[in-house]
Amino acid sequence: MANPPLLEVRDLCAGYGDSQVLWDVSLTVPQGSLVAIVGANGAGKTTLLKTISGLLRPSRGDIVFDGRSIAGMAAQQIVAAGLSHVPEGRGLFSRMTALENLQLGAYPAQVRGHMNESLARIFELFPRLAERRHQRAGLMSGGEQQMLAIGRAVMARPKLLILDEPSMGLAPLIVEEVFRFVRGLHATGVTILLVEQNIQSALRLADRAYVLKTGRVVMQGSGAELLANEEIRKAYIGSLG
Numbered sequence: 001m002a003n004p005p006l007l008e009v010r011d012l013c014a015g016y017g018d019s020q021v022l023w024d025v026s027l028t029v030p031q032g033s034l035v036a037i038v039g040a041n042g043a044g045k046t047t048l049l050k051t052i053s054g055l056l057r058p059s060r061g062d063i064v065f066d067g068r069s070i071a072g073m074a075a076q077q078i079v080a081a082g083l084s085h086v087p088e089g090r091g092l093f094s095r096m097t098a099l100e101n102l103q104l105g106a107y108p109a110q111v112r113g114h115m116n117e118s119l120a121r122i123f124e125l126f127p128r129l130a131e132r133r134h135q136r137a138g139l140m141s142g143g144e145q146q147m148l149a150i151g152r153a154v155m156a157r158p159k160l161l162i163l164d165e166p167s168m169g170l171a172p173l174i175v176e177e178v179f180r181f182v183r184g185l186h187a188t189g190v191t192i193l194l195v196e197q198n199i200q201s202a203l204r205l206a207d208r209a210y211v212l213k214t215g216r217v218v219m220q221g222s223g224a225e226l227l228a229n230e231e232i233r234k235a236y237i238g239s240l241g
């Protein structure tokens with residue numbers, strides 16, 4: 001039996017001013033799963049994540065998180081409800097050390113007591129971060145910064161971790177390393193919604209995936225099903241894979 005949904009997006013429409021970007025998007029993220037949203041540049045992936053995390057207001061539809069509607073709620077309230085969003089571009093404090101960045105992730109009062117346990121978990125999954133914990137974030141490599149940004153979000157012990165294109169701008173070998181880290185986090189029980197233009201890597205990781213094209217869900221299935229799908233292979237893999 002499938003796990004109960006942690007996040008349900010129903011017939012969501014959103015955009016910027018008069019320009020509608022998302023058209024009746026529906027998706028489900030079951031408790032404990034890793035769900036991917038894949039699609040080309042400009043498909044509306046970031047817009048969808050911004051709408052889920054309260055940075056954009058939906059014009060129609062509903063978003064149910066952990067049993068209650070969060071559509072139209074303020075971003076801070078949504079974070080407090082247990083949803084952590086790692087945006088494109090990472091947003092680290094570059095002059096602070098890796099450790100300080102991670103500690104800042106544990107600012108919510110209810111998770112402060114778990115700080116050492118959370119740090120140990122992140123360092124175990126990514127030992128190089130432990131070795132470099134006193135390094136300034138701004139001096140770390142792109143891959144290390146990406147894993148630090150994800151680690152910082154995990155420090156808040158979110159119910160749902162949302163990742164917007166963690167592979168962006170990274171060399172292929174480093175991308176594999178970042179995806180291994182994401183897989184490791186998922187194995188420790190974190191529910192993850194991953195958005196990626198790197199379709200092949202994302203589908204390999206995902207329990208379930210949705211293909212977004214010009215703001216609409218055009219296909220969905222298990223990661224393995226979509227990887228094997230001829231249409232997907234032709235349209236996306238090879239060109240972007």
Ligand SMILES: Nc1ncnc2c1ncn2[C@@H]1O[C@H](COP(=O)(O)OP(=O)(O)O)[C@@H](O)[C@H]1O
Nearest residue numbers: 016019021039040041042043044045046047048
């Ligand atoms: N701040 C914005 N104002 C107006 N249009 C935007 C804005 N951000 C994105 N868009 C448009 O929304 C569409 C989807 O963009 P986006 O959600 O960033 O796609 P993706 O993340 O899949 O690359 C694009 O056509 C883009 O030009």
Ligand SMILES: [Mg+2]
Nearest residue numbers: 045046088165
């Ligand atoms: Mg984007």
